[in-house]
Amino acid sequence: MLIIGITIGIAIFSKRFITSTAEFFVAGRKISAVQNAFAMSGDYMSAASFLGIAGLVWLYGYDGIWYAAGFFGGWVILLLFLASPIRRFGAYTVADFVAERFKSERLRIVATLGTLLISVFYMVPQMVGTGDVLSVLLGWDYTMAVIISGVLITGYVMVGGIRATTYNSIVQCVVLWTAMFVTVILALSRYGFSYGSLLAEVTEYTYPGKWLDFTNSFALILGLILGTAGLPHILVRYYTNPSGRAARMTTVGALFILGSFYIMSPIAGFATRAFLGANAGQNTALPLLAEVVGGEALMGIVCAGAFAAILSTVAGLILTSTGALAHDFYMHFINRNASEEKQLKIAKLSAGVIGIFSIFTGIIFRGYNVAFLVGLAFSIAASTFFPVLFMGFWWRGMTEKGALAGLLIGMISSISMIATNLLGLHALTNPSIISVPLAFLSIYLVSKADGKVPSNVDEFMYKVHIGERE
Amino acid sequence: MGNKEMDKIIKNKFRLSISLGVIFLTTVLSLPILNEYAKNFMQISFGNFSIAYIYVAIFIYLISWGLTLIYVKKTNEMEERN
Numbered sequence: 001m002l003i004i005g006i007t008i009g010i011a012i013f014s015k016r017f018i019t020s021t022a023e024f025f026v027a028g029r030k031i032s033a034v035q036n037a038f039a040m041s042g043d044y045m046s047a048a049s050f051l052g053i054a055g056l057v058w059l060y061g062y063d064g065i066w067y068a069a070g071f072f073g074g075w076v077i078l079l080l081f082l083a084s085p086i087r088r089f090g091a092y093t094v095a096d097f098v099a100e101r102f103k104s105e106r107l108r109i110v111a112t113l114g115t116l117l118i119s120v121f122y123m124v125p126q127m128v129g130t131g132d133v134l135s136v137l138l139g140w141d142y143t144m145a146v147i148i149s150g151v152l153i154t155g156y157v158m159v160g161g162i163r164a165t166t167y168n169s170i171v172q173c174v175v176l177w178t179a180m181f182v183t184v185i186l187a188l189s190r191y192g193f194s195y196g197s198l199l200a201e202v203t204e205y206t207y208p209g210k211w212l213d214f215t216n217s218f219a220l221i222l223g224l225i226l227g228t229a230g231l232p233h234i235l236v237r238y239y240t241n242p243s244g245r246a247a248r249m250t251t252v253g254a255l256f257i258l259g260s261f262y263i264m265s266p267i268a269g270f271a272t273r274a275f276l277g278a279n280a281g282q283n284t285a286l287p288l289l290a291e292v293v294g295g296e297a298l299m300g301i302v303c304a305g306a307f308a309a310i311l312s313t314v315a316g317l318i319l320t321s322t323g324a325l326a327h328d329f330y331m332h333f334i335n336r337n338a339s340e341e342k343q344l345k346i347a348k349l350s351a352g353v354i355g356i357f358s359i360f361t362g363i364i365f366r367g368y369n370v371a372f373l374v375g376l377a378f379s380i381a382a383s384t385f386f387p388v389l390f391m392g393f394w395w396r397g398m399t400e401k402g403a404l405a406g407l408l409i410g411m412i413s414s415i416s417m418i419a420t421n422l423l424g425l426h427a428l429t430n431p432s433i434i435s436v437p438l439a440f441l442s443i444y445l446v447s448k449a450d451g452k453v454p455s456n457v458d459e460f461m462y463k464v465h466i467g468e469r470e
Numbered sequence: 471m472g473n474k475e476m477d478k479i480i481k482n483k484f485r486l487s488i489s490l491g492v493i494f495l496t497t498v499l500s501l502p503i504l505n506e507y508a509k510n511f512m513q514i515s516f517g518n519f520s521i522a523y524i525y526v527a528i529f530i531y532l533i534s535w536g537l538t539l540i541y542v543k544k545t546n547e548m549e550e551r552n
Contacts, residue, residue, distance in 0.1 A: 065526050069498060076494050076534050080487040080541055196518035206523055207513075208505045217502040225498065248545065252538050259531045266527055394484055458473065465480045 033246040037253025039166045042173030044071070044258065046122075046313035047129030049265070050176055050306050051283050052371025057269020058285040059369075061205025063212050064269055067371045068262035070221050070378075074228020075258060079251040082229055085393040085464040087247035093323050094385055098407070101392055102400040102454055110407045114384040115324040117411070118231065118377055119317045119354075120361070125373035126317070127362020130310045132283040137303035146362040149307070154355025157315045157322075158348045168315070172308035177261055179298075179305040183286065184264045186293035187271035195267065201274040216429055220375065223432030227378025230385030244467060282369045318354050325350040375430065376418055383410035383435035391443050393464060396457050402447030410439035479548070486544055490537045497533050501525055 049071055056064030091097045095111035098104070127146050134145035191197040199206055212220060271293075272285040280288045287306070291299035326347040365373065388406045391398050417431035428434070447453075454460070504512050505522055512522040 062523070062526070069501075069526055069530050072531070073494070073498050073534065076538060077491060079538060080491045080494075084545075199518040199523075203518070206518075206520060208502075208522060214502055214506040217505070218499065221498060221502065225495070245546065245549070248542055252542055255534065255538055259535060263527060263531060394480075458476070461480060462476055465483060466476060 033249040034253060035166070035170060036246075036250040037257060038173045039169040040250060041254045041257040041261075042169030042171075042176070042309075042312055043316045044254070045173060045176050045261065045309055046374070047126050047133075047283075047306065047310050048371040048374035049258075049261070050180070050309050051129055051133070051286050052125070052369060052374065053262070053265040054268040054272065054286040054289070055280075055282040055284070055369060056211075056371050057205075057266045058272040058280055059282050060211035061202070061270075061273075062208045063210055063217065064371075065266045066212070066217060066220050067224065067375070068265050070224025070375075071228065072255075072258055072262045073221070073225040074378075075251060075255050077225055078229045079248065079255070081390055082393065083247045083251045084244035086389075088244045088464045088467045089393075089460075093320070093327065094389070095324060096327075097392070098388060098403055101460060102398075102403050104400045104403070107400065107403055107407065109329075110404065110411075111385075112324045112329050114380075114407060114411050116321055117415070118381045118384070119321045119324075120357075121377035121380060122231075122374060123314055123317050123358045124361045124365050125368070125370035125377075126310045126314045127358050128365050128368060128373070129283055129370045130307060130314075131362055131366060132281070133287065133303050133306045133310070136284050136287050137300065137307075142366060143363050147359055149310070150355055150359030150362065153311050153314045154318065154352060154358075156311065157318045157355070158351050168308070169312045172305065172312050173257065175301075175305045176309055177257065179290075179302050180261060180264050180268065180286075183290045183293060183298060183302060184267050184271070186298070187268065187275070187289060190275075190293065198267075198271060198274050202270050205270065205273055212429075215433075216427070219428060219430040219433040222436070223379040223382050223430040224375060226382035226386045226432060226436055227375075227380075230381035230383075230389065231378070314358065318351050318358070321354045322347050322350040325354075379418070379430050379432045379435070380411065380414045382432050383414035383439050385410075387436060387439040387443055391440070395447075396461065397447055397453060398443060399447040399450045399452050400454065401450040401452070402443045402445075405446040406439045406443035409442045410435055413438050482548060483545065486541065486548075490541050494534065494537055498530060501530075 048067070053064060053067050053071075056067060058064070086097075089097060089101075091100055093111075094115060095108045098111045099108035127150065130149040131142045131146040134140050134149065135142050138145075140148075188195055188198065208217070268286055268289055272280050272289040275292045276285075276288060287299050287302045290302040326343060330343075330346050330350075384407055387410060388403055391406070392403065413435040414431045417426075417428065417435060420426055421429055421431075501522075504525075512525075513520050515521075516524070
């Protein structure tokens with residue numbers, strides 16, 4: 001309750017700072033690298049990281065840890081290939097990037113579509129998470145919990161804009177990390193701080209293979225790692241850095257914050273199995289563990305932390321989707337000369353619409369594990385955006401048609417494989433080992449065949465890789 | 471700055487990123503492969519921690535942090551030189 005109070009307080013305080021659309025979307029680029037590292041980590045530590053991993057490890061043991069490794073590993077790829085060039089390029093969104101790099105408005109449409117799709121897939125598990133958490137904490141009916149959270153979150157975004165979200169992200173990053181730390185330490189203390197003894201109680205869960213066979217494990221890790229580097233709502237946050245160098249430092253900071261967090265999550269999962277046996281839930285393992293080792297107080301903190309995590313993530317996603325709808329779509333196709341005031345109004349309206357939609361989906365997808373659902377979003381991002389970004393930044397020979405092929409093939413192949421898997425037509429749960437190489441290949445082949453490289457490619461390469469002295 | 475010079479710089483940056491990236495991906499993707507094809511080795515235990523566990527829960531992070539720091543140091547050096 002206190003966190004919700006603080007959150008609302010920050011939102012109201014920040015409202016004064018919304019004076020232009022730019023500030024609404026990228027906070028005037030004034031946030032420091034350290035703050036951004038915490039904020040990005042906070043954004044990233046959504047329901048899946050906080051609740052889902054512990055839940056999966058509780059449920060399936062070792063195989064659940066893939067999610068931690070995968071979620072974390074993506075940041076390394078992001079750092080090595082995309083962080084600095086993205087910031088130096090300076091566009092607001094992925095759609096902006098493809099449109100400006102290749103001088104193509106049709107790429108903008110396709111990328112906007114991809115962004116919306118990924119954001120929706122990512123939002124669903126957050127709403128499911130919020131329903132589960134609030135019903136455990138407050139005893140509310142699941143549906144009520146989803147509706148109330150949705151309304152609160154959407155209102156928050158409409159009032160506060162990205163700066164409020166940034167500060168909220170920083171606060172809740174610290175809260176989540178600390179909550180996890182305290183829970184894990186308390187759990188370990190019951191075993192005399194011997195993690196080995198705790199694992200001895202649950203040995204059968206420490207073997208790989210309870211959930212995923214070899215092919216699916218491999219595909220999952222690949223999808224999670226590459227997907228991180230294609231997530232629109234994470235990439236957008238890079239534009240709040242002052243320079244390419246700062247963007248790199250932000251990523252490094254996030255790696256340390258997240259890494260330590262993901263080392264702890266599986267411990268919580270195993271501890272839940274040790275303390276509660278089968279009496280937990282795949283999304284509620286962590287709060288239930290907190291209750292056992294720290295009483296209602298700790299459970300309250302964990303649930304509040306989870307809710308704040310979800311708030312931050314959904315807010316980030318709403319902003320990204322709003323950006324896609326208002327900035328990319330509306331501005332470019334409906335009303336090019338919209339005044340800044342009008343743009344802001346459209347942005348807020350879009351935020352409202354998306355908020356309502358997310359509530360709806362949260363109710364429909366009750367019962368699914370949040371990390372699993374998030375993994376699907378990741379595989380779409382890995383297939384749609386990562387290949388295009390990677391090759392767009394590093395290969396001169398890429399053409400507009402190649403980009404189009406990459407976006408479309410990545411999007412279509414990943415979605416169709418997910419759909420056919422959910423319908424039971426094949427066993428591959430994560431399409432990435434097929435859709436990602438397919439996207440890369442299509443970019444390469446189509447670009448080579450087409451040959452029409454953008455005329456300003458030299459300037460582009462200079463700008464993103466060499467740039468001005470910072 | 472001439473085109474050739476620019477190309478050289480970009481190529482060096484790419485080479486750094488690719489080599490570190492390949493090391494990283496190989497490290498991570500070897501894990502399911504080892505788990506499948508070297509089961510006995512991966513289940514060798516130290517205390518109650520199997521190699522499989524140590525690999526996925528700790529080793530990957532240490533490697534990542536190391537690669538990360540190398541990357542930042544080298545890239546900053548490269549950019550100082552320009």
